[in-house]
Amino acid sequence: MLHNTKDSMLRARAAKVVPGGMWGHQNAANLPEGYPQFFASGSGCRVRDVDGNEYIDFMCSWGPVVLGHHHPEVEAAAARQAAMGDCQNGPSEAMVELAELLVDTIPHADWVQFQKNGTDATTMAVVFARAGTGRRKVLVATGAYHGAVPWTSPSLSGVTAEDRAHVDHYAFNDIASLEAAVDRHQGDLAAILVSAFKHDAGFDQEMPTHAFARRARELCDATGAALIIDDVRAGFRLHIGGSWEEYGVRPDLAAWSKSIANGHPLAAITGNDRFRAHVSKTFSTGSFWTAAVPMAAGVATVTALRRDDGIGHMRAMGERFRAGFAALSDKYGVPIRQTGPVQMPLVLFEDDADLAKAHIFCSTALRAGAYFHPKHNMFLSVAHTAADIDAALVAAEAGFAAVARG
Amino acid sequence: MLHNTKDSMLRARAAKVVPGGMWGHQNAANLPEGYPQFFASGSGCRVRDVDGNEYIDFMCSWGPVVLGHHHPEVEAAAARQAAMGDCQNGPSEAMVELAELLVDTIPHADWVQFQKNGTDATTMAVVFARAGTGRRKVLVATGAYHGAVPWTSPSLSGVTAEDRAHVDHYAFNDIASLEAAVDRHQGDLAAILVSAFKHDAGFDQEMPTHAFARRARELCDATGAALIIDDVRAGFRLHIGGSWEEYGVRPDLAAWSKSIANGHPLAAITGNDRFRAHVSKTFSTGSFWTAAVPMAAGVATVTALRRDDGIGHMRAMGERFRAGFAALSDKYGVPIRQTGPVQMPLVLFEDDADLAKAHIFCSTALRAGAYFHPKHNMFLSVAHTAADIDAALVAAEAGFAAVARG
Numbered sequence: 001m002l003h004n005t006k007d008s009m010l011r012a013r014a015a016k017v018v019p020g021g022m023w024g025h026q027n028a029a030n031l032p033e034g035y036p037q038f039f040a041s042g043s044g045c046r047v048r049d050v051d052g053n054e055y056i057d058f059m060c061s062w063g064p065v066v067l068g069h070h071h072p073e074v075e076a077a078a079a080r081q082a083a084m085g086d087c088q089n090g091p092s093e094a095m096v097e098l099a100e101l102l103v104d105t106i107p108h109a110d111w112v113q114f115q116k117n118g119t120d121a122t123t124m125a126v127v128f129a130r131a132g133t134g135r136r137k138v139l140v141a142t143g144a145y146h147g148a149v150p151w152t153s154p155s156l157s158g159v160t161a162e163d164r165a166h167v168d169h170y171a172f173n174d175i176a177s178l179e180a181a182v183d184r185h186q187g188d189l190a191a192i193l194v195s196a197f198k199h200d201a202g203f204d205q206e207m208p209t210h211a212f213a214r215r216a217r218e219l220c221d222a223t224g225a226a227l228i229i230d231d232v233r234a235g236f237r238l239h240i241g242g243s244w245e246e247y248g249v250r251p252d253l254a255a256w257s258k259s260i261a262n263g264h265p266l267a268a269i270t271g272n273d274r275f276r277a278h279v280s281k282t283f284s285t286g287s288f289w290t291a292a293v294p295m296a297a298g299v300a301t302v303t304a305l306r307r308d309d310g311i312g313h314m315r316a317m318g319e320r321f322r323a324g325f326a327a328l329s330d331k332y333g334v335p336i337r338q339t340g341p342v343q344m345p346l347v348l349f350e351d352d353a354d355l356a357k358a359h360i361f362c363s364t365a366l367r368a369g370a371y372f373h374p375k376h377n378m379f380l381s382v383a384h385t386a387a388d389i390d391a392a393l394v395a396a397e398a399g400f401a402a403v404a405r406g
Numbered sequence: 407m408l409h410n411t412k413d414s415m416l417r418a419r420a421a422k423v424v425p426g427g428m429w430g431h432q433n434a435a436n437l438p439e440g441y442p443q444f445f446a447s448g449s450g451c452r453v454r455d456v457d458g459n460e461y462i463d464f465m466c467s468w469g470p471v472v473l474g475h476h477h478p479e480v481e482a483a484a485a486r487q488a489a490m491g492d493c494q495n496g497p498s499e500a501m502v503e504l505a506e507l508l509v510d511t512i513p514h515a516d517w518v519q520f521q522k523n524g525t526d527a528t529t530m531a532v533v534f535a536r537a538g539t540g541r542r543k544v545l546v547a548t549g550a551y552h553g554a555v556p557w558t559s560p561s562l563s564g565v566t567a568e569d570r571a572h573v574d575h576y577a578f579n580d581i582a583s584l585e586a587a588v589d590r591h592q593g594d595l596a597a598i599l600v601s602a603f604k605h606d607a608g609f610d611q612e613m614p615t616h617a618f619a620r621r622a623r624e625l626c627d628a629t630g631a632a633l634i635i636d637d638v639r640a641g642f643r644l645h646i647g648g649s650w651e652e653y654g655v656r657p658d659l660a661a662w663s664k665s666i667a668n669g670h671p672l673a674a675i676t677g678n679d680r681f682r683a684h685v686s687k688t689f690s691t692g693s694f695w696t697a698a699v700p701m702a703a704g705v706a707t708v709t710a711l712r713r714d715d716g717i718g719h720m721r722a723m724g725e726r727f728r729a730g731f732a733a734l735s736d737k738y739g740v741p742i743r744q745t746g747p748v749q750m751p752l753v754l755f756e757d758d759a760d761l762a763k764a765h766i767f768c769s770t771a772l773r774a775g776a777y778f779h780p781k782h783n784m785f786l787s788v789a790h791t792a793a794d795i796d797a798a799l800v801a802a803e804a805g806f807a808a809v810a811r812g
Contacts, residue, residue, distance in 0.1 A: 003593075010499060010502050014497075014501075014502050014505065016506075016509075016517075017505040017506050017508075017509045017516075017517055018501075018502075018505050018518060018686075019517050019519060019677075019681075019682045019683070019686035020685075022496075023519055023689075023690055024689065024690055024691025024692075025687070025694055026495065026496045026497065026691070029495060036496065037497070038498060038502075039495055039497070039498060039803070040498070040499070041490040041491040042491050042494055048497060050499055053468070057495065060569030061494050061495055061693075062495065063461050063693065064493050064693055067598070070491070075488070079485075082484075082485075084446055085445055085446060085448050086494045086669055086670075087470050087471065087670070088467050088475075088669070089432065089442060089445055089453060089463065089465045089468065089702070090428075090432045090434060090443050090444055090445050091432065091445070092444060092445060092446070092456075093416060093456055095420075095424075096419050096420050096423070099420065099424050100423050102421065102422045102423075103422075111422075111423055111424055111425050112423055113424060113425060116522045116523055116671060116694065117523065117526065117692045117693065117694070118692070118693055123555060123556075124555075126558060126564075127555075127563070127565070128564060129564070131563040132564075132566035136566050146691070148689050149484075149530075149533075149555075150529075150557075153689060153690075155688055155689030155690075157533070157534040157537040157687055158533035158534060158535070158537035158538075159533070159536075160536065160542050160571070162568040162569075162571035162572065163569075165566070165568035165571075166566055186672075188524070232693075257693060263492055263493035263694075263697075265671050265693075265694035265697060266523060271425075272464075276425045277425070278563070278564075279425035280426030280429070281431075281563055282563040282564050283429075283430065283554050283559060283560055283561030283563070284429055284430055284554050285429060285430025285431045285432070285469075285526060286430075286522075286523045286554070286664060287468060287469065287522070287523065287524055287638075287664050287671075288470070288472055288669075288671035289430070290432055291669075291671060297450055297574065299463055299572035323787055371495065394525060397637065
């Protein structure tokens, strides 16, 4: 068993002063038995909980850590900036440098505006689409996650019908359903909002088909609606220039966050010149949105990703991970489904509707030193080496053996 | 004249890659002639722009910097935490410490939940009020700022009517208008949302009357609605336990941000036990909300404010500031109005609807080394000493003299 004395103590203290002890996606109550709630430190692809247990990490802080925890170049850039100024009366030179770097890196981007949360970026992208088109309706894929605020939250608690009055749905990769949704809102369609790929927790992941991506663009061109790609989760892991670059499809607006500054808090909207004037006329702001430290961290992060082909490395490590899991699945006669991009692995067990197998697998692998997730896509980082993947596969083998034993 | 070579160059670069060159409340296009857009560093109550001009600062990064820029204790705590972990797979021990400290500091608070933006806190406080009451209507004061998202943005660009379908208005400090608004929504009133005091930019500030504060509480008690105080701007400057403590009026929910961690990005909702279960059942989250560095900075900030009676110091310095401005106004025969709490000064000139006097005053004082604001409330910090106030009054005198010259 893992030591968890301090984690248990902190959970008891948190239960008194935080509703439910913890909120949201990081609530360990939703994780398999044995998973720690509280973390102490991280370095490279390894994380350490408050009791000193160390794991090879496959969540990367749920995405932000794309170069690895406590990346030396990023932290040095952040520390240099912190020694000067962070949250000031206005932005810093680093904001301009990052904006220029993103415009240089992302082909559809004529401009950038920064925020803090991914949800800030998706929410304001929709506002900008409405401002730019003078229309109201936004189409989103059924089941897609775009943030936890009333217009799009997966939870209906505290949400009113009016919060979603102008949101309608299509099925991801289903061209006919997208066309039907567009038809329903002739003349009032502001935007088609689409995730970089289908990554709804608990479901097989699904890359967009070329035909679907192209048709989404065509429908926006035909109707004048904005194509918005939510690249918050996938951004800078699939393609450095935006996740649909490989399909030759460019959005009008895109939402970014998570990995943009390797864990420093930052989000961004990129867009094309069609929307520039409307963005500058729409008031949008937050107290910490121009803070300089995340901007400096962002410059270091994107620079390193480009220079070192970080995405190519993550893809290679993801293929090693996927092949290893497939081999273990065969060896132990435990069928699994691996879907989506290899650098954002999702492993689901066959005949596992209640996730019992996934929980046995994860709890066992955790004790063997690998931090996997039972139903949410995982994340690789540039810090994962072949040796790290192989070490994690040893832990995974313990998990498969446990599932095979039942 | 101030040097502005680098600022001008950065503005030209930013104009290409950021819509309008800059967005939101920090856009220097809204400030008097000569104000810099880009900042390099800050220390104590002094800030330096990218051209090396130094100013005694009365904006404190628009509120967050409550102890002074680059406060040694806060930055040391932040650096210690950063050396371990910041954005991780879950929260840190520092989150529990800060939650406990806030519950200990804020009498109405039985619990805390953390976010990033002040707007996250106001938005989710409304969601929690709706979740807890099962009702929809929220009353806000006409003209009050609670964030820049569709349900409450001061800008209507990209906003639909439905975004505000359940928001109704009352006039701040007008009991009859509040009662009438409550009457309009019998049985469907989820919350009365009220700023700590009236601090609408460009208008005289107004503290709540005791009678208004008490009546807001009574109306919530009578109807079962939640009383939500938006303490994002005033929090930790008026009263360490929440801005309405001195009226003996406690909210059910309060929104905090800005000064909670002396510039590190953090927001919080505090609440009482009536809403605890509803909060824990409502999904709310953000990628960076449990990041450990701002939590450690928050512990250091609130600890220092309590230990050193930071609010008492800011009040004393604010009185010195206000008396000095009053004396200069008399000396130069230039009538002004000074309103609101002294530690958040607002100075408006009589007969100055177009802010021409305010702009002459500010531009002149800026050249003399003080960074004032022409129409938004300003902020004092614990770092302002009597000597700093007196030095700023010398700059202010240059401004008054310029206004008197016309």
